[in-house]
Amino acid sequence: MSQLNELTTRLRNASAVTVLTGAGVSAASGIPTFRGAGGLWRNFSATELATPEAFARDPQTVWEWYAWRREQILGCDPNAAHRVLARWTQTRPGWRVVTQNVDDLHVRAGTRGLVRLHGSIFELRCWRSCRGERFVWRDERVPLPEMPPRCPDCGGLARPAVVWFGEMLDPRDLETAAALTPCDVFIAAGTSAVVYPAAGLLHEARAQGAFTAELNTEVTDATRDVDAAVQGPVEQTLAALDKLL
Numbered sequence: 001m002s003q004l005n006e007l008t009t010r011l012r013n014a015s016a017v018t019v020l021t022g023a024g025v026s027a028a029s030g031i032p033t034f035r036g037a038g039g040l041w042r043n044f045s046a047t048e049l050a051t052p053e054a055f056a057r058d059p060q061t062v063w064e065w066y067a068w069r070r071e072q073i074l075g076c077d078p079n080a081a082h083r084v085l086a087r088w089t090q091t092r093p094g095w096r097v098v099t100q101n102v103d104d105l106h107v108r109a110g111t112r113g114l115v116r117l118h119g120s121i122f123e124l125r126c127w128r129s130c131r132g133e134r135f136v137w138r139d140e141r142v143p144l145p146e147m148p149p150r151c152p153d154c155g156g157l158a159r160p161a162v163v164w165f166g167e168m169l170d171p172r173d174l175e176t177a178a179a180l181t182p183c184d185v186f187i188a189a190g191t192s193a194v195v196y197p198a199a200g201l202l203h204e205a206r207a208q209g210a211f212t213a214e215l216n217t218e219v220t221d222a223t224r225d226v227d228a229a230v231q232g233p234v235e236q237t238l239a240a241l242d243k244l245l
C-alpha cells in the first residue's frame, strides 16, 4: 500500500487527529519559509532579528524586519492546505491543528480550536510587560503609524507578540498542544521539525501509540521516524487526502 493510501485508511478510522503545521503550509500562499532554498534564515540572521537580545540592542532594525514581513503576509491569502485543515476542524470533532506559524492564515481560513505555539505577527505586547507577559493587543495596520510602535499603557516600546529564540512558549499553549498528542493520527505538515518544543510533539504522539505521518517536499529529521512520509507539496497532498476521505 502506498504511504498516502495507508494514511488515508488511518484517517478514515480516526476520531482524534492532530496536525502540526509549519512554514511549508504557507509556502504556496507566497510566504517564505525559514530554512531551505529561499528561506528567511538563509538571508537574514535569526540572532540579529529574532531574539530578545537583538531587540534590546536595536529595536528599530527588528521592527523594520517585522514590518516588512507583516506587509508581505497581509498581501497573501490562505491556500488549499489551510482550507482543507479548516474544514476538517469544522466538520470533524477531535481533529485539531497546532501551528508554529505566526501568519494567521489558519485563522483567516476559519480553523476551529487552533493552537498557535509561536504567537501572531499581528499581535503586539509591551516590551517591559507593564501589564504582565500575557497581555497582548492586535494591530493589523500596515504600515504601523509609529515605528517602533509604543505600548498604549505605559508609552514604552512595544514588541511583536511572537516567540523568539531563547524564549519560552506560553505554558498554556504548550499544555494544550501536549494534550493533543494522545491521538489516533499525528501529522507533521510543512515543518522542518527541528525547532523544539514543537518538534517534540511528534515524538510524544508516537510514544503514545499514534500513527505518525509527515507531509513535506523534502526529507527532514522526522522522516525516518514516521510511519508514513508523503513527499510533495502539502497543499496538494492535503487536497488529495480530503478527496479520498
Ligand code: OAD
Binding pocket: 021, 022, 023, 024, 025, 027, 028, 033, 034, 035, 036, 039, 100, 101, 102, 118, 162, 163, 164, 165, 189, 190, 191, 192, 193, 194, 195, 215, 216, 217, 218, 220, 232, 233, 234, 235
Ligand atoms: P522551516 O522553514 O524550518 O521548514 C519549512 C519546511 O516546509 C521545510 O521542511 C520544507 O521542506 C517544507 N516545505 C516548503 N514548502 C513546502 C510545501 N509546499 N509543501 C510541503 N512542505 C514544504 O519552517 P518551520 O518548521 O515552520 O520560529 O520552522 C519552525 C520555526 O522556526 C518557525 O516557527 C520559526 C522558525 O524560526 C519562530 O518564529 C519562533
